[in-house]
Amino acid sequence: MKGYLGIDVGSVSTNLVVIDEEGRVLVNLYLRTRGQPIKAVQDGMRHVEQELSGSDIEICGVGTTGSARTLTGVIVGADTVKNEITAHAVAASHLVPDVQTVLEIGGQDSKIILLRDGIVVDFAMNTVCAAGTGSFLDHQAARLNIAIEEFGTLALQSTGPVRIAGRCSVFAESDMIHKQQMGHTFPDIISGLCDALVRNYLNNVGKGKDILSPVVFQGGVAANAGIRAAFEKALGLKVIVPEYFSVMGAIGAAMLAKSAVREKQETLFRGFAISEMEYQASSFECQGCPNLCEIVNITVDDEVLARWGGRCGKWETLRKTG
Amino acid sequence: MKISFPYMGTSHIAISYLLSGLGHEVIYPPAPTKKTLSLGVQYAPEFACLPFKILLGTYLEAVEAGADSLVTSGGFGPCRAGYYGELHKRILHDLGYPVEMLVLEPPLRAPVDFYRRVSRLVRPQTSWSNFYRIFRIGWEKLRTLDNLEARLHELRPLTLSQKYLTAAYEQGLEGVRAAQTVDTVKVAGAEAIVEMGNVPLDMTRKPLRIGIIGEIYVVLEPFANHDIEKILGEMGCYIHRSIFLTNWTRDNTLIDGEKDVRASAVPYLNQLVGGHGQNSIGETVRYAENGYDGVIQLAPFTCIPEIVAKSIMPTISRDKGIPVLTLFLDEQTGRAGIETRLEAFLDLLRQKRMQQEAS
Structure with missing residues (x-):
């Protein structure tokens, strides 16, 4: 049976899924990137291989997305390398066919995607500020010594949320500390934080957008029941969290791989053996001009697979020299 | 005078000619690099915008290289850039560079002042006929x-x-x-x-046609906008930039122009909001009416005129059916974020075009 692999390597998590010809999810995996995208991808590939062993599924196409999509694409041999906005939209409209609004909050970025009749008509993504994304929630959970998984449910126990400044995570943190020192309870503070983050999201990326139902909420932060509830309260709409909310980017990448392979009839997939290869990422500072670009080399067995990071392009053109 | 000036796109070729032709020793401004940006960020107020910081870095590199005078443009209206020349001068003086700053204000708004300052550039060395x-x-x-x-x-796209x-x-x-x-x-x-x-x-090829609008410095200087025109051109898009220095200089110096663009803006924004805010609105309307596929707005982070313009964009998008992507630019030199947004925007525009062609 044919399977398609989608890999989404983000700032915080690395997700892999395998879908079948009908787009059903056969394998799904959520790992932490921990600052080592190559290792995370290799670990993930090992897991996927194990899960598939004994089945007759053959990987016929691979797609990558997320902020490390180019790097990952080189390592696994991707048939398509696609930005995460398109990937998320593809997955959402596959799982909720009439979706009109996608709210997505990941580790470092948040986006809103508007679809009409299955086509993306508008989107926005945070640009210079990552306030209110997953890594900030992670940080707050760690500071309060609460497991991130319980963070959201705690918010639901609140009887009177306090007001937290949500425009900047530094302001939010000091506001939380002030309120905590005044004696407010955890649930009230966390619930206030959820309200603040949702307010900031809707005012920042959601500004001026027509948020119409059905609304799908996905990305790692969709696990947080407090944020979900705050969205429903602020929008006055039901918010759908799809079953595979945390790996939607990977599902989108797999679906894009499926259509890419249908067109060209072959895959560039390098096989599961890549999880055992020695990939080396090294970098150096180019001294060619005062830009001092940080050039990254990806090598396997002394062969340069790819190179990037320069402004002028002179290093990129040396691709595949080995 | 050992004179230098701000670096903006390719204009340095003409400006350096002009200044050296007038008999000044020109200290060539270095093209902005990460080092320029770091210098600017170090000595600028934290809340100043990106153009202020890159320019300050450029000036610091120029005075280090021996410049004793700097010539720059001023401006009127609510945008704080009108005050930047003065603020740059004070910062440079505080840092121990007694540099002379010649801020050229638009001549129609302040003819006497303009004449006096241009005289400073012309008279000591040469004649008015030269x-x-x-x-x-x-x-x-x-x-x-x-x-x-x-x-x-x-x-580029072809x-x-x-x-x-x-x-x-x-x-x-x-x-x-x-x-x-x-x-x-x-x-x-x-x-x-x-x-x-x-x-x-x-x-x-039938390239997507995209209009580039926004604040003048980040639109014109590739270092500030991550070479966006080159990236888009190589991704196969035809780019029309709303601002060219000669249009801009022509309109602001000789005749009080830009009238058409501003007239197009009036139904949405009927007054000046400083900088290129009103132009951004008018230009978006014009691009939509001329069948462009999309518009990209470039703005320095915290730029008030462009924030005002951005908040009006959804209405124009809806009325005229033109998608607009706003990119706020700041200190970040990583390009991946910009590329992600551009890729997604092009996907959106392609799908829209396919849908239009199908119907």
Whole structure:
């Protein structure tokens, strides 16, 4: 049976899924990137291989997305390398066919995607500020010594949320500390934080957008029941969290791989053996001009697979020299 | 005077000619790099915008290289850039560089002041007639540079060799730099246009057409906007930039123009909000009416005029059916974020076009 692999390597998590010809999810995996995208991808590939062993599924196409999509694409041999906005939209409209609004909050970025009749008509993504994304929630959970998984449910126990400044995570943190020192309870503070983050999201990326139902909420932060509830309260709409909310980017990448392979009839997939290869990422500072670009080399067995990071392009053109 | 000036796109070729033609020793401003940005960020107020910081870094590099005078443009209205020349001067003085700052305000708004400052540049070294001669050549250079760049934007999405096209373009810049009369500038420009046209093209392509609008400095200086025109051109898009220095200088210096663009803005924004805010609105309307696929707005983080414009964009998008992507630019030098947003925006525009062609 044919399977398609989608890999989404983000700032915080690395997700892999395998879908079948009908787009059903056969394998799904959520790992932490921990600052080592190559290792995370290799670990993930090992897991996927194990899960598939004994089945007759053959990987016929691979797609990558997320902020490390180019790097990952080189390592696994991707048939398509696609930005995460398109990937998320593809997955959402596959799982909720009439979706009109996608709210997505990941580790470092948040986006809103508007679809009409299955086509993306508008989107926005945070640009210079990552306030209110997953890594900030992670940080707050760690500071309060609460497991991130319980963070959201705690918010639901609140009887009177306090007001937290949500425009900047530094302001939010000091506001939380002030309120905590005044004696407010955890649930009230966390619930206030959820309200603040949702307010900031809707005012920042959601500004001026027509948020119409059905609304799908996905990305790692969709696990947080407090944020979900705050969205429903602020929008006055039901918010759908799809079953595979945390790996939607990977599902989108797999679906894009499926259509890419249908067109060209072959895959560039390098096989599961890549999880055992020695990939080396090294970098150096180019001294060619005062830009001092940080050039990254990806090598396997002394062969340069790819190179990037320069402004002028002179290093990129040396691709595949080995 | 050992004089230097802000670096913005390719204009340095014409401006340095003008200043050295007037008998000044020109300290060539370095093209902005990460080092420039770091210097600017270190000495600028934290809340100032990106153009302020890059310019301050450029000035610091120029005074380090020996400049004792800096010439820059001023401005009126609510945008704080009008005050930047003065603030730059004070920061440089505090840092121990007693540099002279010549801020040229728009001549129609402050004719006496403009005359006095231009006199400072012209009179000590040369005559007004020589100034007129040099100014004409400098102006021709500026116009030719703009023409070459506009042509480059047209050819990029069609060319079969980005490398040859870039080489032909850069050779053209060199020709314009070397020319010493109005006629030779024209010849150099014409030759470059021919040379660029000789690079093989694929005329069957139907590139997406995108208008670039926003704040002047981040629109014109590739370092500030991550080479967005080049990225988009190489992704196969035809770029139309709303601001060219000669349009801008022409409109603001000689006649109080830009009237059409502002008139188009009036149904949405009927007054000046500083900087290029009202222009951004008018230009978006114009791009929509001229069948462009999309508009990209470039704005320095915290830029009030562009924030005002951005908040009006959803209404124009809805009325005119033109998608708009706003990019706020700041200190970040990582390019991945910009590329992600551009890729997604192009996906959106392609799908929209396919849908239109199908119906």
